[in-house]
Amino acid sequence: DAGVTQSPTHLIKTRGQQVTLRCSPKSGHDTVSWYQQALGQGPQFIFQYYEEEERQRGNFPDRFSGHQFPNYSSELNVNALLLGDSALYLCASSSTGFDEKLFFGSGTQLSVL
Amino acid sequence: GENVEQHPSTLSVQEGDSAVIKCTYSDSASNYFPWYKQELGKGPQLIIDIRSNVGEKKDQRIAVTLNKTAKHFSLHITETQPEDSAVYFCAATESNYQLIWGAGTKLIIKP
Numbered sequence: 001d002a003g004v005t006q007s008p009t010h011l012i013k014t015r016g017q018q019v020t021l022r023c024s025p026k027s028g029h030d031t032v033s034w035y036q037q038a039l040g041q042g043p044q045f046i047f048q049y050y051e052e053e054e055r056q057r058g059n060f061p062d063r064f065s066g067h068q069f070p071n072y073s074s075e076l077n078v079n080a081l082l083l084g085d086s087a088l089y090l091c092a093s094s095s096t097g098f099d100e101k102l103f104f105g106s107g108t109q110l111s112v113l
Numbered sequence: 114g115e116n117v118e119q120h121p122s123t124l125s126v127q128e129g130d131s132a133v134i135k136c137t138y139s140d141s142a143s144n145y146f147p148w149y150k151q152e153l154g155k156g157p158q159l160i161i162d163i164r165s166n167v168g169e170k171k172d173q174r175i176a177v178t179l180n181k182t183a184k185h186f187s188l189h190i191t192e193t194q195p196e197d198s199a200v201y202f203c204a205a206t207e208s209n210y211q212l213i214w215g216a217g218t219k220l221i222i223k224p
Contacts, residue, residue, distance in 0.1 A: 004156070042119075042202050042214035043157065056211055090156050100145055102212070104156030 002027060004105035006091050012111045013081050021076040021108045025093030031055075032074040033102065034066060035090040043090055049074050078110075086112045115140040117205050119215030127223050132193055134218045136203035137185040143205040146186045147212070148177060151200045160201075161188070190220075198222045 005024045013019050025032050031050045035043035045058035049068035068074045072093075078085055088109050092102035116139040126132045138146075144165035149157035163170045163177045163186065170177050174193075179186040186205075190197055200219050204212040 040217075042204075042216050043212075044214075045211045048211070058211060092156075100147070100206070101159060101162070102147075102157075104149075104158065106154065106156050 004091055004093050004103050006089075006105035006108050008108060009106065010109045010111075012113060014113050015081055015083060017081050017112075018077065018079045019081060019110060021078075021089050021091075021110075023074045023076070023091030023093075023105060025072050025074070025091075026095075026103045029093035029095045029103070030072050031094045031096065032068060032072065033092045033094070034074070034076045035092065036060070037088040037090055037107070039087075046076070081112045083112050086110060115143055115205055115207070115213040117203060117213050117215045119203050119218055121218060122216065123219045123221070125221040125223060126193055128193055128195060130193055132188075132190045132197070132220055134188045134201055134203070134220070135185060136187070136205075136215050137183075138205040138213075139184065140205070140207060141181075141184065142207045145206050146177070146179060147204050148188045149202045149204065151202065151217075153199075157202060193220075193222050195222050195224065 007022045033048040034046040037043045046060050047057040048055045052068045063079045065077045088107040090107045092104045119136045147162035150160045151157045174191045176189040200217045202217050203215040206212045
């Protein structure tokens with residue numbers, strides 16, 4: 001049983017560019033949450049998708065957007081990249097509509113130069 | 114909103130000894146408290162969780178205690194082993210979809 005898979009594992013972009021990160025949830029899970037983790041800090045909640053809709057959003061600007069597909073996979077898009085967007089982006093899935101018992105992928109390390 | 118504080122930021126213990134990590138939360142409505150372990154280059158992994166209607170929960174060498182009155186909860190690891198070395202995060206939520214995380218504790222197990 002595959003766990004949560006994320007792609008790509010590493011990404012280098014320059015300021016102003018746009019990036020798309022992808023996530024496939026654990027088999028049987030229907031809810032996907034995205035987190036940003038800066039070096040040495042805990043994960044910060046970006047948003048959660050359930051039934052193809054954004055269910056809740058953290059304190060992130062509109063440059064961060066997402067999508068969930070009918071097969072429950074999800075994308076995170078970040079526009080107009082800033083240096084401060086450099087971080088590990090984590091995708092987590094769960095089998096309920098609530099943010100409990102999250103299963104995380106290994107993340108995408110984004111570097112903005 | 115909820116705020117979670119975690120201490121210590123770094124904990125070094127001798128192999129075989131016990132380790133305790135403590136967290137406090139601010140929102141008395143929070144009712145779910147998970148602990149995650151994050152190894153280098155990996156995403157966080159849920160190791161144990163507790164709900165507000167329970168005061169203590171154990172799973173082999175790992176236990177979590179919750180004091181709702183004082184609004185703090187702790188992770189206890191007994192008989193520590195080298196593979197316990199990692200960063201541990203506590204979190205809290207009112208089941209409103211969003212976990213609020215502590216800043217993490219780097220646990221170092223000395224041989």
